[in-house]
Amino acid sequence: MIHCFQVNRTKSLLVPKQFYFWTALSWTGIIVFFCLVKSSAIPVVRISNLDKIVHAFFHLVLTSLWFLFFKKHLNSSNIFKPLVAAFLISVFFGIGIEIAQELFTKTRKGDLLDVLANSSGTTLAICLLLFFNKYTNLNKV
Template sequence: MRKQLYFWAALIWSLIISYFCLAQFSSVPLGNVSNIDKFVHAFFHFVLTTFCFLFFKNQYKEVVSYKPLVFSFLFSLFFGIGIELAQGFFTTTRQADIFDVMANVSGACLSLLLITLFGFNNKTK
């Protein structure tokens, strides 16, 4: 049951990221914070990596496994790169940005760091 919940959470979150990264927004009030979109990218991928980790964690029988950490990071990384490529090739109002990819990686790394620090990669019965 949890596995399905985490799968759907990751899928829906991926769709939300896709929408906000590919849709045209002409007048989105972002305030006066410099580079706020980088914080948004980091947040998106922090949550995505966390959901993916929770899903992948339920796939393995080992008590401690680093595979869920690696797979969730790689999924977030390649998903973020794919979104940036889609922005560059398929939209006229957006452009691919290497700094967005770096922000995505920052969010994913922060997720993995917190998962590791708080011991969530250990299976609890």
């Protein structure tokens, strides 16, 4: 039987590299904005250590998005190069943001505990990506 409307599977038509790049870059910009804006412009919520949870979440998402970009960009069957690249970007970006807060803002201060929270989010992202790779196939991304 001939299938007249058979759809051939084409790789990467739906999610081009540019989408991953612009999504990761946009998220990076969001982090820069929220970390460098005047602290008085941010609503105050009285939850213990919420600041550290937000830092960890920011970097979990940041690492994941940059991983997706590098995975697509490097076009590698091995996930370790994209993981290392995303890890390094997130860690050094987190350190850079804290330095920028100390040097370029008057209402924000760099904090070593924020760097640790950033690194925790980055590490959690790497662990989740490794877990998903083990039980799914991230090589198809």
